[in-house]
Structure formats: structure tokens, C-alpha cells
Amino acid sequence: MNKTDRLLAIVIELQRKGVLRAEDLAGRFETSVRTIYRDMQALSEMGVPVAGAPGVGYSLMEGYFLPPVSFTAKEATALLIGADFVELRLDAEFGTSARSSQEKIEVILPEHVREEAARLRSAIRLLSDRTAVTRGEEKAAFEQVRRAIVQKRKIRFRYSKNLPGPDGSRHSERTADPYGLVFSQGAWVLVALCDLRGDIRHFRLSRMNELTVLEASFEVPPGFNLRDRRSADDRNVIVRMLVDPAVADLVQGSDNFYMETFEPGEEGWLATFRVRQIEELLQWTLGWGAAVRVLEPASLRDRMRAEIDNMRKRY
Structure with missing residues (x-):
């Protein structure tokens, strides 16, 4: 990475993370701490309002925003295909936002980048058949659950679970605190604190019906991190x-x-x-x-x- 690209990347990192030490930036960009010191000096001379506090780290002054950045054809293609995926897999509200973002991205691209991105995108197709697209019922459940997560409201639903034996399945009524949604093995899974079990459980959206968002609220426990959650593997x-x-x-x-x-x-x-x-x-x-x-x-x-x-x- 050359110096110009690194300076831009440093500003983006500071915007994302808030405060970063020189050591953190040096590790991120695989360079020396001394080089980061020089980069910060260069950014200050360029008019970027970088603030540094000994023992704390560097940050951007409040209110500073990086001017619009340009995308390469591959970067633009990745964003446009990502929006296609959102439209297929998420609810209608996100689908509308995805189409809107695609239009905005295409408008700001230089003509040669837009043409190259269109060529790359035409070579990649996300199928919208039954196996690739989230079913209508699942999308509706996704929208309700997503809103409940944002609003921190409890939900009630009827859950179907496949079981061995002649009965084949079992249905149960559940009330839960929805903590997050995970896309795993082609299906959306809700991570929630189940009142019935008194523990965090995983529920496939495709097996949930009669879903209702309740007025009762909940709080996510301190330290909970959705990225650290792994469903128990009981395939023995x-x-x-x-x-x-x-x-x-x-x-x-x-x-x-x-x-x-x-x-x-x-x-x-x-x-x-x-x-x-x-x-x-x-x-x-x-x-x-x-x-x-x-x-x-x-x-x-x-x-x-x-x-x-x-x-x-x-x-």
C-alpha cells in the first residue's frame, strides 16, 4: 500500500473506530509506529483535523466527515451484488433500501467504472428460485423480528420442531427476548432468550408462525456478543x-x-x-x-x- 492509499485508509479507520493508538494503526497497516507518526503529521498538514492524546490515541475532531470516495469496478460490483442479496434475503423495507442504494452508487460512478461494474455484475447471478430466495412467510417473520430487536420488545410465536417417530413434529408456544438474527446454512436463525427454557436458544424463522410482537420490553445482558454465539452441535x-x-x-x-x-x-x-x-x-x-x-x-x-x-x- 502506497502512502496516499494508507493516509486515506487511516482516516476511514478513525471514522469507523473513533480512537486508535499508533500501535493499533501500525499493526493494521503493517508498518512501523514511526511511520504512523509521520502519517499523522502529513494528515494535519493536509487539513484533516486529527487530535492526539498521549496514552489514549488518535481521533478525528467531532463533525469531520471524509469527502465521498471513489470506488474501483470490483468494489462497486461487490456493493451492487451485496444489494441484490439483501433484496433476495431480507424483508421488503430492506429490499427497497437496497434498490435505492444501487441507484445512488451507479449515479456517482464514473462512466468507465460503471460500465466495467455492469460487465462484471452481468457475469454473476443470484438465482431467485425457491432454494435461493427467502420465502414470503420467512420474510414477513424476518421483518417483525428485526423490528422487535431494534425496539427491544419481546415476541411470542408458535414453533414447530421435527422429531423422530410416527408423530413427526411437535408444536410449542414460545415467548422470547430476540437478541439477533444469524444467516446459517441458507436459513435465517433467531438467537433469543427463551422464557420457557430460561436460556438462550436458536429458532429457525421458517419454523416460526403466529408471530406477535409484544408491548413488554427487555434488555440485552451486558457482554452479550452475537458474533460469539455458536449453536450447540448435537448431531451425534x-x-x-x-x-x-x-x-x-x-x-x-x-x-x-x-x-x-x-x-x-x-x-x-x-x-x-x-x-x-x-x-x-x-x-x-x-x-x-x-x-x-x-x-x-x-x-x-x-x-x-x-x-x-x-x-x-x-x-
Whole structure:
């Protein structure tokens, strides 16, 4: 990074972080503290109101804003595609804001950058089919939950959970303090303090219905950081299957969430999965017919036989 780019980047960092020590900036830009001192002097001479306090760090004087910056074609493309993603995955209000931001970005781009960004963007497509776009019901839930998070208001909803056995699912009424939303494995997940369980739980928006935002408020506990949250992995059932080479590429390309490894063997490809319950793979495995054979556990082999017998009776 040359000096001019570094000076601009330093101002942007100060705007983002507020106060930074010379050591912090030196580490960020992989240079010496002495160089940062010289950079600060150069910024002051350029009229940038940088304030420095011994033992505290550098900051920009209140009210100073960096003039509009220019984007490269790749930077502009990243922002425009990001706005496309927001429109597909978030609620209608954010979708409108995303389209508005795209128009503003395109207006300020120089013509040659705008043309290059358009060329790059045309080579990348976000599909809006059922697997790529957030469903209407989920978008509606997202909007309600997002507003509840911002307003710090409790929510009540009916939650459906898949369970093993003949019943297949269970429904429960939940009241919770919504702390944040996480996009994981193609689905939106709410991180919330559940009143019923008395603990922080994760709820998939697609399984939530009859959602209501309550008048009661809540406070996020001190020290809570959404970025540090990880849902407990309770997938303890190992499943191994032998895959016919004729469909190996299709099975691997199916991008099954539960698949851990996919390795070649003497009789075919060995696929290893990790699930909470065998029912999570039952229908998927049946869909491959005789091209996929369950090696273990025996319980899944038994369920496969039972399902096949039931199918034979129907036909």
C-alpha cells in the first residue's frame, strides 16, 4: 500500500473506530509506529483535523466527515451484488433500501467504472428460485423480528420442531427476548432468550408462525456478543452409505448439509453423515433408489426396509 492509499485508509479507520493508538494503526497497516507518526503529521498538514492524546490515541475532531470516495469496478460490483442479496434475503423495507442504494452508487460512478461494474455484475447471478430466495412467510417473520430487536420488545410465536417417530413434529408456544438474527446454512436463525427454557436458544424463522410482537420490553445482558454465539452441535448419529460411481457426482453435488466426508472406495464412494436422528436422511436416501446403500446404522437400514415395504403395498 502506497502512502496516499494508507493516509486515506487511516482516516476511514478513525471514522469507523473513533480512537486508535499508533500501535493499533501500525499493526493494521503493517508498518512501523514511526511511520504512523509521520502519517499523522502529513494528515494535519493536509487539513484533516486529527487530535492526539498521549496514552489514549488518535481521533478525528467531532463533525469531520471524509469527502465521498471513489470506488474501483470490483468494489462497486461487490456493493451492487451485496444489494441484490439483501433484496433476495431480507424483508421488503430492506429490499427497497437496497434498490435505492444501487441507484445512488451507479449515479456517482464514473462512466468507465460503471460500465466495467455492469460487465462484471452481468457475469454473476443470484438465482431467485425457491432454494435461493427467502420465502414470503420467512420474510414477513424476518421483518417483525428485526423490528422487535431494534425496539427491544419481546415476541411470542408458535414453533414447530421435527422429531423422530410416527408423530413427526411437535408444536410449542414460545415467548422470547430476540437478541439477533444469524444467516446459517441458507436459513435465517433467531438467537433469543427463551422464557420457557430460561436460556438462550436458536429458532429457525421458517419454523416460526403466529408471530406477535409484544408491548413488554427487555434488555440485552451486558457482554452479550452475537458474533460469539455458536449453536450447540448435537448431531451425534453417524451414518455411512455406499454410493454407486454412476451417481457419485450427483450425490456429491447435492450439497447435503449433513455430509461430512465423501471418499472413493473399492466398491464405490463412501459417504459419511452426522445427524441428530436417522429420519433427517430417510427421504433423501430413498430418493436415490438402489444407487445408494446404507451401511450403518442398522436402525436406518430397518427404516429403509419398512418404507420400501409400505411403498410396495401401495403399488
